[in-house]
Amino acid sequence: MRILGISAFYHDSAAALVIDGKIVAAAQEERFTRRKHDPGFPGSAIRYCLEEAGIGASALDHVVFYEKPFLKFERLLETYLAFAPRGFRSFRTAIPVWLKEKLFQKSVLRNHLRAIDDAVDWEARLLFADHHQSHAASAFFASPFTESAILTLDGVGEWTTTSAGFGRDNTLDLRREINFPHSIGLLYSAFTYYTGFKVNSGEYKVMGLAPYGEPKYAKLILEHLVDLKDDGSFRLDLGYFDYCTGLTMTNSRFDDLFGGRPRDPSELLEQRHMDLAASVQHVTEEIVLRLTRSLAREGLSKNLCPAGGVALNCVANGKVLRDGQFEKIWIQPAAGDAGGAVGAALAAYHQFAGKPRIPAAGDAMAGSYLGPAFAPSEIESRLRAAGAVFTELDDDAIISDTVEALIAEKAVGWFQGRMEFGPRALGARSILGDPRSPTMQSSLNLRVKFRESFRPFAPAVLREDVADWFELDEDSPYMLLVADVLGKRRLPADPRNETLFGIERLNIARSDIPAVTHVDYSARVQTVHADTNQRFHDLLTAFKAATGCPVLVNTSFNVRGEPIVCTPEDAFRCFMGSDIEVLVVGNCFLKKEDQSPTLKLDYKNRFELD
Amino acid sequence: MSFLQELFAFIRARRKFWLIPILAVMLVLGGLLIVTKGSALAPFIYTLF
Numbered sequence: 001m002r003i004l005g006i007s008a009f010y011h012d013s014a015a016a017l018v019i020d021g022k023i024v025a026a027a028q029e030e031r032f033t034r035r036k037h038d039p040g041f042p043g044s045a046i047r048y049c050l051e052e053a054g055i056g057a058s059a060l061d062h063v064v065f066y067e068k069p070f071l072k073f074e075r076l077l078e079t080y081l082a083f084a085p086r087g088f089r090s091f092r093t094a095i096p097v098w099l100k101e102k103l104f105q106k107s108v109l110r111n112h113l114r115a116i117d118d119a120v121d122w123e124a125r126l127l128f129a130d131h132h133q134s135h136a137a138s139a140f141f142a143s144p145f146t147e148s149a150i151l152t153l154d155g156v157g158e159w160t161t162t163s164a165g166f167g168r169d170n171t172l173d174l175r176r177e178i179n180f181p182h183s184i185g186l187l188y189s190a191f192t193y194y195t196g197f198k199v200n201s202g203e204y205k206v207m208g209l210a211p212y213g214e215p216k217y218a219k220l221i222l223e224h225l226v227d228l229k230d231d232g233s234f235r236l237d238l239g240y241f242d243y244c245t246g247l248t249m250t251n252s253r254f255d256d257l258f259g260g261r262p263r264d265p266s267e268l269l270e271q272r273h274m275d276l277a278a279s280v281q282h283v284t285e286e287i288v289l290r291l292t293r294s295l296a297r298e299g300l301s302k303n304l305c306p307a308g309g310v311a312l313n314c315v316a317n318g319k320v321l322r323d324g325q326f327e328k329i330w331i332q333p334a335a336g337d338a339g340g341a342v343g344a345a346l347a348a349y350h351q352f353a354g355k356p357r358i359p360a361a362g363d364a365m366a367g368s369y370l371g372p373a374f375a376p377s378e379i380e381s382r383l384r385a386a387g388a389v390f391t392e393l394d395d396d397a398i399i400s401d402t403v404e405a406l407i408a409e410k411a412v413g414w415f416q417g418r419m420e421f422g423p424r425a426l427g428a429r430s431i432l433g434d435p436r437s438p439t440m441q442s443s444l445n446l447r448v449k450f451r452e453s454f455r456p457f458a459p460a461v462l463r464e465d466v467a468d469w470f471e472l473d474e475d476s477p478y479m480l481l482v483a484d485v486l487g488k489r490r491l492p493a494d495p496r497n498e499t500l501f502g503i504e505r506l507n508i509a510r511s512d513i514p515a516v517t518h519v520d521y522s523a524r525v526q527t528v529h530a531d532t533n534q535r536f537h538d539l540l541t542a543f544k545a546a547t548g549c550p551v552l553v554n555t556s557f558n559v560r561g562e563p564i565v566c567t568p569e570d571a572f573r574c575f576m577g578s579d580i581e582v583l584v585v586g587n588c589f590l591k592k593e594d595q596s597p598t599l600k601l602d603y604k605n606r607f608e609l610d
Numbered sequence: 611m612s613f614l615q616e617l618f619a620f621i622r623a624r625r626k627f628w629l630i631p632i633l634a635v636m637l638v639l640g641g642l643l644i645v646t647k648g649s650a651l652a653p654f655i656y657t658l659f
Binding site: 070078095 | 613616617620626632633636637641
């Protein structure tokens with residue numbers, strides 16, 4: 001049975017193909033259109049999925065959309081009705097879009113699908129899954145567990161913002177839910193907006209900013225904004241928010257409570273913004289911990305599968321793991337809306353078609369390497385056509401030369417095998433660096449990625465060595481768990497640094513691997529496994545043999561505002577537009593100094609800032 | 611037509627028949643918003659009510 005899952009029309013459109021219960025291919029549309037968080041119909045991603053499987057569109061048994069448009073419209077209508085006459089401006093903006101297109105999503109989908117193959121009876125094959133059912137299915141059905149507790153948390157789908165339940169074999173039972181407008185995701189987004197970042201994309205920046213601050217406002221948030229119960233259920237005081245009726249997240253009462261208007265993105269970050277970030281992060285962790293503890297008290301399972309955008313909050317995930325209520329946690333790597341495409345397809349296979357489920361060893365995401373790969377001959381011809389000058393090396397030399405470049409503190413673009421599905425680069429489309437270098441973090445942030453200097457980088461570490469460097473001895477293949485750098489790897493605190501605050505603390509080396517150690521000694525760990533990414537594992541092994549350190553800086557292969565690179569040409573353009581010094585594409589090795597200066601690009605101003 | 615059938619099936623499944631008149635008014639007003647792009651709506655509402 002061949003099932004295509006689609007998520008689209010909000011943000012992060014994606015397509016995924018499931019054949020007989022196996023995820024064969026999955027990709028986000030942004031990687032093909034080169035438009036970050038592209039919300040459009042994922043036509044290119046669908047074409048790629050079909051091509052990867054070597055089938056035509058007519059071979060599909062079902063196409064499943066990841067949410068139910070009528071239910072979403074019902075929520076919209078009832079919300080406007082509940083707040084009327086307030087909210088007319090928002091109504092005037094939203095309703096025409098719905099009446100023109102979104103309400104008729106079935107026919108819109110049908111028309112787009114006809115452009116792929118107009119001989120297929122799409123009407124008969126189209127199915128719709130619930131938004132949170134898609135999230136829950138993407139988490140549980142793709143997990144290695146036969147049974148598990150499930151927790152989905154995001155901004156909002158149709159009505160649900162939080163759901164909890166249980167999965168066994170090929171069944172899902174979401175038994176409790178919290179509905180819009182009470183949403184932990186929207187609370188986090190409100191502070192994302194208030195601290196001057198973009199909603200739906202800047203949330204991870206707030207998480208990265210939090211360790212620079214103190215949770216001074218947490219009490220204020222819990223006293224005024226959130227009525228939080230012992231079991232983790234909560235209600236927001238909507239008097240402080242504008243998202244139900246207005247075009248912004250927060251209102252003037254919110255400003256009064258936190259002592260000022262929202263930060264303009266062009267304004268400098270101050271200590272107050274860092275304290276606000278720390279506060280909302282603290283409250284989020286408290287809510288998530290109460291929810292997971294109450295789920296654990298039900299005693300249904302020792303496993304947990306979180307999903308939804310809030311499950312990308314790896315700091316909260318790390319705390320849930322260390323809380324010890326669940327023995328095993330598996331987090332869907334594409335926990336946001338893109339992953340809804342995978343979940344919708346899996347839900348149709350197991351729940352709609354009633355097909356049995358055999359949990360995959362490890363998990364069903366295959367390291368999340370579900371995107372396009374390029375054959376060696378194709379890489380060469382594409383690079384040559386782009387004007388690149390490169391040397392073709394054998395398998396051993398490509399590893400040894402890359403290690404040499406890394407030891408020389410060069411920023412290395414690393415393009416190997418199938419592209420990752422989900423927001424993280426996991427060693428297939430990555431920029432790598434030496435984590436021992438004290439200047440690597442600011443150099444990568446400012447010269448290579450053109451992004452804010454406060455942003456931390458993540459370590460990729462050999463799975464077998466993770467416990468020797470971090471306070472973690474679990475698999476974390478998708479960079480979704482945060483753990484502290486081990487005490488023995490930390491450097492003694494310098495009393496002169498005690499007086500520093502905020503971003504000034506960034507440039508102080510605090511461990512043997514300063515480039516990946518955040519100001520609170522935390523790190524967003526990716527464990528690298530030989531069975532899912534042999535070449536990346538080989539590289540880390542060789543780096544360890546040369547330096548004694550089995551860790552590399554791993555950041556996504558893109559500049560700020562650019563989608564992660566997909567093709568060898570994308571990689572070469574990004575290489576020529578930034579200060580990446582070495583590019584490794586398959587077995588092709590490129591040095592910046594060998595390239596024609598005429599091919600240099602202005603990448604810094606090319607993409608709209610995220 | 612199939613759209614209206616599906617919409618009605620949805621309303622019946624959700625048992626939200628009270629949404630029908632609201633939906634009808636909103637569809638008319640929303641349609642007007644599209645046609646007039648909002649600017650000519652106020653006088654029209656005035657004559658209606």
